[in-house]
Amino acid sequence: MDVRRAEARYPGGDAAAGVETRHAFSFGAHYDPGNLRFGALIACNEERLAPGAGFGEHPHSHTEIVTWVVAGELTHRDSAGHGTTVRPGDVQRLSSAGGVRHVERNDGTEPLVFVQMWLAPLDPGGDPSYEIVRGIADSTPYAVPEAGAMLHVRRLAPGERTAVPDAPHVYVHVVRGEVLLDGTELGPGDAARITDTKDTEAVGVTEVELLVWELA
Template sequence: MDVRRAGERYRGGDAAAGIESLHAFSFGPHYDPDNLRFGAVIACNEERLAPGAGFDEHPHSHTEIVTWVVEGELTHRDSTGHRSVVRPGDVQRLSAAGGVRHVERNDGDVRLVFVQMWLAPVQPGGDPCYEVVHGIADSTPYAVPEAGAMLHVRRLAPGERTAVPDGAFVYAHLVRGGVRLGEQELGPGDSARITDAKDLEAVGARTGAELLLWEMAG
Protein backbone atom coordinates (compact mmCIF):
# COMPACT_ATOMS: atom_id res chain seq x y z
CA MET A 1 0.00 0.00 0.00
CA ASP A 2 1.37 3.36 -1.10
CA VAL A 3 -0.34 6.22 0.77
CA ARG A 4 -0.24 9.71 -0.75
CA ARG A 5 -1.25 12.61 1.49
CA ALA A 6 -3.46 15.51 0.45
CA GLY A 7 -0.64 17.97 1.13
CA GLU A 8 1.59 16.19 -1.40
CA ARG A 9 -0.69 16.96 -4.33
CA TYR A 10 0.51 19.23 -7.10
CA ARG A 11 -1.29 22.56 -6.96
CA GLY A 12 -2.67 23.96 -10.20
CA GLY A 13 -5.62 25.94 -11.46
CA ASP A 14 -5.99 29.68 -11.86
CA ALA A 15 -6.61 31.64 -8.65
CA ALA A 16 -7.52 34.79 -10.56
CA ALA A 17 -10.25 32.87 -12.40
CA GLY A 18 -11.58 31.27 -9.20
CA ILE A 19 -10.17 27.82 -9.93
CA GLU A 20 -8.09 25.76 -7.50
CA SER A 21 -6.89 22.31 -8.63
CA LEU A 22 -5.05 19.62 -6.69
CA HIS A 23 -3.52 16.82 -8.78
CA ALA A 24 -2.58 13.37 -7.50
CA PHE A 25 -0.74 12.37 -10.69
CA SER A 26 1.59 13.99 -13.19
CA PHE A 27 -0.60 16.59 -14.88
CA GLY A 28 -0.28 19.55 -17.25
CA PRO A 29 2.84 21.64 -16.54
CA HIS A 30 3.78 19.34 -13.66
CA TYR A 31 5.54 16.35 -15.22
CA ASP A 32 6.61 13.48 -13.01
CA PRO A 33 7.73 10.39 -14.98
CA ASP A 34 7.44 8.27 -11.82
CA ASN A 35 3.80 9.24 -11.22
CA LEU A 36 2.02 8.81 -14.53
CA ARG A 37 -0.63 6.25 -13.59
CA PHE A 38 -1.73 3.49 -11.24
CA GLY A 39 -3.62 0.67 -12.87
CA ALA A 40 -6.04 2.39 -15.24
CA VAL A 41 -6.11 5.67 -13.24
CA ILE A 42 -4.12 8.45 -14.90
CA ALA A 43 -5.57 11.44 -13.00
CA CYS A 44 -7.40 12.16 -9.77
CA ASN A 45 -8.04 15.90 -9.53
CA GLU A 46 -9.74 17.79 -6.72
CA GLU A 47 -11.33 20.89 -8.26
CA ARG A 48 -12.68 23.89 -6.38
CA LEU A 49 -14.58 26.46 -8.46
CA ALA A 50 -15.89 29.78 -7.20
CA PRO A 51 -19.39 30.86 -8.31
CA GLY A 52 -19.27 31.75 -12.00
CA ALA A 53 -15.91 30.01 -12.57
CA GLY A 54 -15.35 27.10 -14.89
CA PHE A 55 -13.41 25.39 -17.63
CA ASP A 56 -14.25 26.71 -21.10
CA GLU A 57 -14.77 24.30 -23.98
CA HIS A 58 -11.78 21.99 -24.35
CA PRO A 59 -11.10 18.63 -26.04
CA HIS A 60 -10.52 15.12 -24.71
CA SER A 61 -9.85 11.81 -26.43
CA HIS A 62 -9.15 8.20 -25.43
CA THR A 63 -10.05 8.86 -21.80
CA GLU A 64 -12.81 7.70 -19.44
CA ILE A 65 -13.67 10.73 -17.24
CA VAL A 66 -15.63 10.04 -14.04
CA THR A 67 -16.74 12.91 -11.80
CA TRP A 68 -17.95 12.90 -8.20
CA VAL A 69 -19.43 16.16 -6.85
CA VAL A 70 -18.65 16.87 -3.19
CA GLU A 71 -20.56 20.14 -2.76
CA GLY A 72 -22.36 22.58 -5.04
CA GLU A 73 -23.57 21.83 -8.57
CA LEU A 74 -21.58 21.13 -11.73
CA THR A 75 -23.00 22.25 -15.07
CA HIS A 76 -21.86 20.08 -17.98
CA ARG A 77 -22.21 20.64 -21.73
CA ASP A 78 -20.52 18.67 -24.50
CA SER A 79 -20.20 18.52 -28.27
CA THR A 80 -22.52 15.52 -28.54
CA GLY A 81 -25.40 17.69 -27.30
CA HIS A 82 -25.62 16.60 -23.68
CA ARG A 83 -26.41 19.18 -21.01
CA SER A 84 -26.80 18.32 -17.35
CA VAL A 85 -26.42 19.50 -13.77
CA VAL A 86 -24.50 17.08 -11.53
CA ARG A 87 -25.06 17.20 -7.77
CA PRO A 88 -23.58 15.47 -4.70
CA GLY A 89 -24.28 11.74 -4.80
CA ASP A 90 -24.36 11.62 -8.62
CA VAL A 91 -21.79 9.79 -10.74
CA GLN A 92 -21.05 11.40 -14.09
CA ARG A 93 -19.07 9.66 -16.84
CA LEU A 94 -17.87 11.08 -20.14
CA SER A 95 -16.30 8.52 -22.42
CA ALA A 96 -14.17 10.68 -24.71
CA ALA A 97 -13.38 7.79 -27.08
CA GLY A 98 -12.25 9.13 -30.48
CA GLY A 99 -12.79 12.73 -29.41
CA VAL A 100 -15.23 15.07 -27.69
CA ARG A 101 -15.30 18.65 -26.43
CA HIS A 102 -16.97 19.79 -23.22
CA VAL A 103 -17.55 22.68 -20.82
CA GLU A 104 -17.61 22.42 -17.01
CA ARG A 105 -18.86 25.34 -14.96
CA ASN A 106 -20.13 26.46 -11.60
CA ASP A 107 -23.30 28.33 -12.53
CA GLY A 108 -24.50 28.31 -8.93
CA ASP A 109 -24.06 30.91 -6.21
CA VAL A 110 -21.99 28.74 -3.82
CA ARG A 111 -18.59 27.08 -4.15
CA LEU A 112 -18.38 23.92 -6.25
CA VAL A 113 -16.07 21.09 -5.17
CA PHE A 114 -15.67 17.91 -7.19
CA VAL A 115 -13.28 15.02 -7.67
CA GLN A 116 -12.56 14.07 -11.26
CA MET A 117 -10.84 10.82 -12.12
CA TRP A 118 -9.43 9.94 -15.56
CA LEU A 119 -8.94 6.34 -16.63
CA ALA A 120 -7.13 4.98 -19.65
CA PRO A 121 -9.30 2.78 -21.88
CA VAL A 122 -8.33 -0.77 -22.75
CA GLN A 123 -8.75 0.05 -26.44
CA PRO A 124 -8.58 3.57 -27.97
CA GLY A 125 -11.10 5.01 -30.39
CA GLY A 126 -14.83 4.48 -30.72
CA ASP A 127 -17.73 6.90 -30.33
CA PRO A 128 -18.03 9.21 -27.30
CA CYS A 129 -20.85 8.63 -24.83
CA TYR A 130 -22.15 10.28 -21.67
CA GLU A 131 -24.27 9.34 -18.68
CA VAL A 132 -25.21 10.43 -15.17
CA VAL A 133 -26.38 8.11 -12.42
CA HIS A 134 -28.34 10.27 -9.99
CA GLY A 135 -28.10 9.47 -6.29
CA ILE A 136 -26.07 6.30 -6.55
CA ALA A 137 -26.72 4.05 -3.56
CA ASP A 138 -24.01 3.15 -1.09
CA SER A 139 -22.14 -0.05 -2.01
CA THR A 140 -23.64 -0.06 -5.52
CA PRO A 141 -20.73 -0.63 -7.90
CA TYR A 142 -20.41 1.50 -11.01
CA ALA A 143 -18.74 -0.33 -13.90
CA VAL A 144 -16.48 1.30 -16.47
CA PRO A 145 -15.81 -1.74 -18.67
CA GLU A 146 -13.96 0.37 -21.25
CA ALA A 147 -11.18 0.76 -18.64
CA GLY A 148 -11.57 -2.63 -16.94
CA ALA A 149 -12.54 -0.83 -13.74
CA MET A 150 -15.30 -0.68 -11.13
CA LEU A 151 -16.05 2.24 -8.82
CA HIS A 152 -17.31 1.49 -5.29
CA VAL A 153 -18.74 4.29 -3.14
CA ARG A 154 -18.59 3.71 0.60
CA ARG A 155 -20.26 6.00 3.15
CA LEU A 156 -19.14 4.72 6.54
CA ALA A 157 -20.61 5.55 9.94
CA PRO A 158 -18.18 5.84 12.88
CA GLY A 159 -16.68 2.41 13.50
CA GLU A 160 -18.43 0.84 10.51
CA ARG A 161 -16.37 -1.67 8.55
CA THR A 162 -16.37 -2.49 4.87
CA ALA A 163 -14.33 -4.89 2.79
CA VAL A 164 -11.94 -3.40 0.26
CA PRO A 165 -12.35 -5.24 -3.06
CA ASP A 166 -9.70 -7.85 -3.76
CA GLY A 167 -7.93 -6.97 -6.95
CA ALA A 168 -4.72 -6.51 -8.87
CA PHE A 169 -5.03 -2.74 -8.39
CA VAL A 170 -7.21 -0.76 -5.97
CA TYR A 171 -7.10 3.03 -5.84
CA ALA A 172 -8.71 4.62 -2.76
CA HIS A 173 -9.55 8.33 -2.42
CA LEU A 174 -11.02 9.70 0.80
CA VAL A 175 -13.53 12.44 0.00
CA ARG A 176 -14.39 13.43 3.57
CA GLY A 177 -14.09 12.29 7.18
CA GLY A 178 -11.50 9.77 8.31
CA VAL A 179 -10.85 6.11 7.69
CA ARG A 180 -8.46 3.39 8.79
CA LEU A 181 -7.34 1.40 5.76
CA GLY A 182 -5.48 -1.64 6.98
CA GLU A 183 -2.91 -0.14 9.35
CA GLN A 184 -3.01 3.32 7.74
CA GLU A 185 -5.07 6.33 8.86
CA LEU A 186 -6.40 8.50 6.02
CA GLY A 187 -7.82 12.02 6.16
CA PRO A 188 -9.71 14.12 3.60
CA GLY A 189 -7.91 14.23 0.26
CA ASP A 190 -5.56 11.35 1.12
CA SER A 191 -5.31 8.42 -1.26
CA ALA A 192 -3.86 4.91 -1.28
CA ARG A 193 -2.57 2.80 -4.15
CA ILE A 194 -2.94 -0.89 -3.29
CA THR A 195 -1.40 -3.68 -5.32
CA ASP A 196 -2.77 -7.24 -5.04
CA ALA A 197 -5.36 -6.26 -2.43
CA LYS A 198 -6.64 -9.19 -0.39
CA ASP A 199 -8.67 -9.40 2.83
CA LEU A 200 -8.31 -5.67 3.50
CA GLU A 201 -10.85 -3.65 5.50
CA ALA A 202 -11.71 0.04 5.77
CA VAL A 203 -13.11 1.33 9.07
CA GLY A 204 -14.85 4.67 9.50
CA ALA A 205 -13.31 7.08 12.03
CA ARG A 206 -15.35 8.88 14.67
CA THR A 207 -16.26 11.48 12.02
CA GLY A 208 -17.48 8.82 9.59
CA ALA A 209 -16.15 8.71 6.04
CA GLU A 210 -16.99 9.01 2.36
CA LEU A 211 -14.60 6.80 0.40
CA LEU A 212 -14.17 6.15 -3.32
CA LEU A 213 -12.58 2.82 -4.28
CA TRP A 214 -11.50 1.88 -7.80
CA GLU A 215 -11.20 -1.86 -8.37
CA MET A 216 -9.10 -2.60 -11.46
CA ALA A 217 -7.96 -5.67 -13.33
CA GLY A 218 -4.29 -6.33 -13.97
Protein backbone atom coordinates in the same frame (compact mmCIF):
# COMPACT_ATOMS: atom_id res chain seq x y z
CA MET B 1 0.08 -0.03 0.19
CA ASP B 2 1.43 3.29 -1.05
CA VAL B 3 -0.16 6.21 0.86
CA ARG B 4 -0.15 9.65 -0.78
CA ARG B 5 -1.09 12.55 1.50
CA ALA B 6 -3.26 15.48 0.43
CA GLU B 7 -0.45 17.99 0.90
CA ALA B 8 1.72 16.09 -1.62
CA ARG B 9 -0.69 16.78 -4.49
CA TYR B 10 0.50 19.01 -7.32
CA PRO B 11 -1.17 22.45 -7.27
CA GLY B 12 -2.88 23.74 -10.40
CA GLY B 13 -5.72 25.84 -11.71
CA ASP B 14 -5.97 29.62 -11.85
CA ALA B 15 -6.71 31.31 -8.54
CA ALA B 16 -7.44 34.65 -10.23
CA ALA B 17 -10.16 32.93 -12.29
CA GLY B 18 -11.64 31.16 -9.25
CA VAL B 19 -10.23 27.73 -10.14
CA GLU B 20 -8.19 25.69 -7.67
CA THR B 21 -6.93 22.20 -8.58
CA ARG B 22 -4.92 19.56 -6.75
CA HIS B 23 -3.53 16.73 -8.89
CA ALA B 24 -2.71 13.26 -7.56
CA PHE B 25 -0.80 12.23 -10.71
CA SER B 26 1.71 13.83 -13.07
CA PHE B 27 -0.19 16.61 -14.82
CA GLY B 28 0.67 19.52 -17.10
CA ALA B 29 3.70 21.44 -15.88
CA HIS B 30 4.07 19.04 -12.95
CA TYR B 31 5.66 16.20 -14.92
CA ASP B 32 6.75 13.25 -12.80
CA PRO B 33 7.76 10.17 -14.83
CA GLY B 34 7.41 8.02 -11.69
CA ASN B 35 3.80 9.08 -11.10
CA LEU B 36 2.05 8.75 -14.45
CA ARG B 37 -0.67 6.24 -13.57
CA PHE B 38 -1.86 3.46 -11.28
CA GLY B 39 -3.50 0.67 -13.20
CA ALA B 40 -5.93 2.34 -15.60
CA LEU B 41 -6.17 5.49 -13.45
CA ILE B 42 -4.23 8.41 -14.92
CA ALA B 43 -5.73 11.38 -13.02
CA CYS B 44 -7.54 12.06 -9.76
CA ASN B 45 -8.07 15.81 -9.50
CA GLU B 46 -9.68 17.70 -6.65
CA GLU B 47 -11.36 20.74 -8.19
CA ARG B 48 -12.76 23.86 -6.50
CA LEU B 49 -14.64 26.41 -8.59
CA ALA B 50 -15.93 29.73 -7.30
CA PRO B 51 -19.44 30.82 -8.40
CA GLY B 52 -19.28 31.76 -12.08
CA ALA B 53 -15.93 30.05 -12.63
CA GLY B 54 -15.25 27.06 -14.84
CA PHE B 55 -13.42 25.46 -17.71
CA GLY B 56 -14.32 26.76 -21.18
CA GLU B 57 -14.86 24.39 -24.07
CA HIS B 58 -11.87 22.08 -24.40
CA PRO B 59 -11.19 18.71 -26.10
CA HIS B 60 -10.62 15.21 -24.76
CA SER B 61 -9.92 11.92 -26.51
CA HIS B 62 -9.17 8.31 -25.55
CA THR B 63 -10.10 8.94 -21.90
CA GLU B 64 -12.88 7.78 -19.58
CA ILE B 65 -13.76 10.76 -17.35
CA VAL B 66 -15.69 10.08 -14.14
CA THR B 67 -16.84 12.97 -11.93
CA TRP B 68 -18.06 12.98 -8.31
CA VAL B 69 -19.50 16.21 -6.91
CA VAL B 70 -18.74 16.84 -3.24
CA ALA B 71 -20.55 20.16 -2.78
CA GLY B 72 -22.42 22.55 -5.06
CA GLU B 73 -23.63 21.87 -8.60
CA LEU B 74 -21.62 21.24 -11.76
CA THR B 75 -22.95 22.33 -15.15
CA HIS B 76 -21.84 20.04 -17.98
CA ARG B 77 -22.27 20.61 -21.74
CA ASP B 78 -20.57 18.69 -24.53
CA SER B 79 -20.30 18.65 -28.30
CA ALA B 80 -22.39 15.46 -28.49
CA GLY B 81 -25.42 17.45 -27.30
CA HIS B 82 -25.53 16.52 -23.62
CA GLY B 83 -26.30 19.18 -21.04
CA THR B 84 -26.78 18.29 -17.37
CA THR B 85 -26.42 19.53 -13.81
CA VAL B 86 -24.44 17.14 -11.62
CA ARG B 87 -25.13 17.18 -7.88
CA PRO B 88 -23.66 15.43 -4.81
CA GLY B 89 -24.36 11.70 -4.94
CA ASP B 90 -24.44 11.59 -8.75
CA VAL B 91 -21.85 9.73 -10.82
CA GLN B 92 -21.11 11.30 -14.21
CA ARG B 93 -19.10 9.56 -16.94
CA LEU B 94 -17.96 11.06 -20.23
CA SER B 95 -16.34 8.55 -22.57
CA SER B 96 -14.35 10.83 -24.89
CA ALA B 97 -13.40 7.94 -27.23
CA GLY B 98 -12.29 9.30 -30.63
CA GLY B 99 -12.84 12.89 -29.49
CA VAL B 100 -15.32 15.21 -27.80
CA ARG B 101 -15.37 18.78 -26.50
CA HIS B 102 -17.03 19.88 -23.28
CA VAL B 103 -17.62 22.75 -20.86
CA GLU B 104 -17.61 22.49 -17.06
CA ARG B 105 -18.86 25.41 -14.98
CA ASN B 106 -20.16 26.49 -11.62
CA ASP B 107 -23.33 28.35 -12.59
CA GLY B 108 -24.60 28.31 -8.99
CA THR B 109 -24.22 30.79 -6.16
CA GLU B 110 -22.23 28.48 -3.86
CA PRO B 111 -18.65 27.16 -4.21
CA LEU B 112 -18.39 23.93 -6.22
CA VAL B 113 -16.12 21.08 -5.10
CA PHE B 114 -15.71 17.90 -7.14
CA VAL B 115 -13.34 15.02 -7.75
CA GLN B 116 -12.59 14.14 -11.35
CA MET B 117 -10.91 10.87 -12.28
CA TRP B 118 -9.51 9.93 -15.69
CA LEU B 119 -8.97 6.34 -16.82
CA ALA B 120 -7.18 4.99 -19.87
CA PRO B 121 -9.44 2.83 -22.07
CA LEU B 122 -8.50 -0.71 -22.99
CA ASP B 123 -9.10 0.08 -26.67
CA PRO B 124 -8.77 3.67 -27.93
CA GLY B 125 -11.10 5.25 -30.46
CA GLY B 126 -14.79 4.74 -31.06
CA ASP B 127 -17.74 7.07 -30.55
CA PRO B 128 -18.08 9.29 -27.46
CA SER B 129 -20.82 8.52 -24.95
CA TYR B 130 -22.25 10.07 -21.80
CA GLU B 131 -24.01 8.75 -18.71
CA ILE B 132 -25.19 10.10 -15.38
CA VAL B 133 -26.43 7.98 -12.46
CA ARG B 134 -28.46 10.00 -9.95
CA GLY B 135 -27.96 9.31 -6.24
CA ILE B 136 -25.91 6.15 -6.51
CA ALA B 137 -26.20 3.85 -3.47
CA ASP B 138 -23.29 2.38 -1.50
CA SER B 139 -24.31 -1.12 -2.54
CA THR B 140 -24.32 -0.30 -6.26
CA PRO B 141 -20.86 -0.44 -7.85
CA TYR B 142 -20.42 1.62 -11.01
CA ALA B 143 -18.72 -0.25 -13.86
CA VAL B 144 -16.47 1.38 -16.46
CA PRO B 145 -15.91 -1.68 -18.69
CA GLU B 146 -14.08 0.42 -21.29
CA ALA B 147 -11.24 0.72 -18.75
CA GLY B 148 -11.70 -2.61 -16.95
CA ALA B 149 -12.60 -0.71 -13.79
CA MET B 150 -15.29 -0.56 -11.11
CA LEU B 151 -16.05 2.37 -8.80
CA HIS B 152 -17.37 1.69 -5.28
CA VAL B 153 -18.75 4.52 -3.14
CA ARG B 154 -18.44 3.85 0.58
CA ARG B 155 -20.00 5.97 3.33
CA LEU B 156 -19.10 4.78 6.83
CA ALA B 157 -20.19 5.79 10.33
CA PRO B 158 -17.62 5.84 13.17
CA GLY B 159 -16.59 2.25 13.88
CA GLU B 160 -18.32 0.88 10.78
CA ARG B 161 -16.27 -1.49 8.62
CA THR B 162 -16.24 -2.33 4.94
CA ALA B 163 -14.18 -4.74 2.88
CA VAL B 164 -11.86 -3.39 0.23
CA PRO B 165 -12.20 -5.32 -3.05
CA ASP B 166 -9.59 -7.98 -3.76
CA ALA B 167 -8.07 -6.88 -7.06
CA PRO B 168 -4.69 -6.43 -8.80
CA HIS B 169 -4.93 -2.69 -8.15
CA VAL B 170 -7.18 -0.73 -5.78
CA TYR B 171 -7.15 3.05 -5.45
CA VAL B 172 -8.84 4.59 -2.37
CA HIS B 173 -9.53 8.33 -2.25
CA VAL B 174 -10.86 9.96 0.93
CA VAL B 175 -13.50 12.53 -0.01
CA ARG B 176 -14.32 13.56 3.57
CA GLY B 177 -13.78 12.34 7.12
CA GLU B 178 -11.14 10.06 8.57
CA VAL B 179 -10.68 6.32 8.06
CA LEU B 180 -8.38 3.51 9.13
CA LEU B 181 -7.25 1.59 6.05
CA ASP B 182 -5.39 -1.60 6.97
CA GLY B 183 -4.45 0.17 10.22
CA THR B 184 -3.22 3.40 8.58
CA GLU B 185 -5.22 6.56 9.26
CA LEU B 186 -6.19 8.65 6.23
CA GLY B 187 -7.90 12.04 6.11
CA PRO B 188 -9.58 14.26 3.49
CA GLY B 189 -7.67 14.32 0.21
CA ASP B 190 -5.42 11.41 1.17
CA ALA B 191 -5.25 8.38 -1.09
CA ALA B 192 -3.87 4.86 -1.01
CA ARG B 193 -2.65 2.78 -3.94
CA ILE B 194 -2.87 -0.89 -3.06
CA THR B 195 -1.42 -3.70 -5.17
CA ASP B 196 -2.73 -7.28 -4.96
CA THR B 197 -5.25 -6.50 -2.23
CA LYS B 198 -6.47 -9.36 -0.07
CA ASP B 199 -8.60 -9.23 3.08
CA THR B 200 -8.10 -5.47 3.45
CA GLU B 201 -10.75 -3.43 5.24
CA ALA B 202 -11.59 0.18 5.97
CA VAL B 203 -12.93 1.34 9.33
CA GLY B 204 -14.57 4.72 9.87
CA VAL B 205 -12.89 6.91 12.50
CA THR B 206 -15.41 9.69 11.88
CA GLU B 207 -18.20 9.74 9.35
CA VAL B 208 -16.32 9.17 6.11
CA GLU B 209 -16.93 9.08 2.36
CA LEU B 210 -14.60 7.05 0.16
CA LEU B 211 -14.19 6.54 -3.57
CA VAL B 212 -12.70 3.08 -4.15
CA TRP B 213 -11.52 2.04 -7.61
CA GLU B 214 -11.22 -1.67 -8.37
CA LEU B 215 -8.78 -1.91 -11.28
CA ALA B 216 -7.95 -4.96 -13.35
